[in-house]
Amino acid sequence: MSAPTAVGALDADVVVQREGFRMQATLDVAAGGRLAVLGPNGSGKSTLIGALAGLLPLTAGKVCLDGRVLERAGGPRTRPEHRRIALLDQKPRLFPHLSVAQNIAFAPRARGMARADALRAAESWLDRLGLSGRGGDRPHRLSGGQQQRVAIARALAAEPELVLLDEPFAALDAESAPLVRRMLAEELTERGVSSILVTHDLADAWQLADHCIVLGHGRVLQHATPAELVSAPRHPFTARLAGYSVVRGVWTGAALALADGPDLPAVAEGELATGEAAFAVLAPRSVVVAADGAHAMRVDTVTAHAGAIGVEHRSGLAAEVPHEGIQSPAALPRVGDVVRVQVPLLSVRRSVDASASD
Structure with a gap:
């Protein structure tokens, strides 16, 4: 045919x-x-x-x-x-x-x-x-x-x-x-x-x-x-569709500063002025809760999906609780807790208008 x-x-x-x-x-x-x-x-x-x-x-x-x-x-x-x-x-x-x-x-x-x-x-x-x-x-x-x-x-x-x-x-x-x-x-x-x-x-x-x-x-x-x-999504909307975390903050020149959260070491992708609103896209499971984590993060949301437990900060920074932590339910983080997280070096971009990306 x-x-x-x-x-x-x-x-x-x-x-x-x-x-x-x-x-x-x-x-x-x-x-x-x-x-x-x-x-x-x-x-x-x-x-x-x-x-x-x-x-x-x-x-x-x-x-x-x-x-x-x-x-x-x-x-x-x-x-x-x-x-x-x-x-x-x-x-x-x-x-x-x-x-x-x-x-x-x-x-x-x-x-x-x-x-x-x-x-x-x-x-x-x-x-x-x-x-x-x-x-x-x-x-x-x-x-x-x-x-x-x-x-x-x-x-x-x-x-x-x-x-x-x-x-x-x-x-x-x-x-x-x-x-x-x-x-x-x-x-x-x-x-x-x-x-x-x-x-x-x-x-x-x-x-x-x-x-x-x-x-x-x-x-x-x-x-x-x-x-x-x-x-490799380059827009917050499509990043979320693809299951990525979108973290929003302010560019300090060397880090992404989160509101009521840590400053995360980062490199700028494209032109980005100090003090400008910026965002980073993180792959799933690239951020984990760990006792020796370099950054303290307040837990604003707790999620559970298919046996995986996650915590999220209001900036969009999300972390996964390691499997060994799930074995002790009493030790699982709750909303309002502060946990330590390991975060890879971020690549940040200038934020688009929030109303066009959320």
Whole structure:
């Protein structure tokens, strides 16, 4: 079987000015490419997706898809339904008055396909979805995960050139999400369709993207591959997503000074002035509680996960309690205790605006 012809080459300069907020991002997605968009709430992810879909007009810039100019600020705009762009979000948004098969057949029918042919195509989709025999059901008779699978089929049956995915797995349970994620990845690959995924989950980006951008306050803060975000995150938001500790303090010229905490020896990465707010990213388990630790740390939070006990300072400095300490429950640290910790030499960077990183 030959590989499908890839579609969905996107060339976009997106500028959207809304009350008190400005989104600006340049996107270059190759045909069949996969882009993930990450960022904290309020960073502009949904604004970006809405502008590409045609739901929000551009203040400046352009959106071109496979050489077609869909919109140029101040000029004619292609309506959302004519853009050949499919938008999927957390809710399936199926037509409640139509059967499952009729939902999938809706777009082919709208393009002029005969009713019988469209319904046969819908049944083929249902076979691939693992929902054979459910075509006559109304959507409310399906589980949330099943409804989302049908929503994906309905979107792809429209033969889009670009699929926009706005956290499509967020409302699914732990059992349904991996199944729907795998099904979507397979279908996008089989059809050679480009996609842009908005997510808070690096597992989604790892499986469904070959490149990522990180947004903050309406601007692009970082370009990276999923592997780079996991192994060497450069932004506090993505560091936390990848399971790292993010420690905030003030740069003294030779150390990161923590509020109500120790001064941790460090080296500056990039230009950093004495007295500037700074942060460091620490790999898991690189900081441990030890009787001979060089730094005293007040315990503000205690965590327990899969048998591992951790303590954390309000600055974000987190340490693991060695396994031998867990053998004596009475000796485990409590909130308010002061413990000694071993901390590696830190590499610190200038802090970004806290509201764009937390």
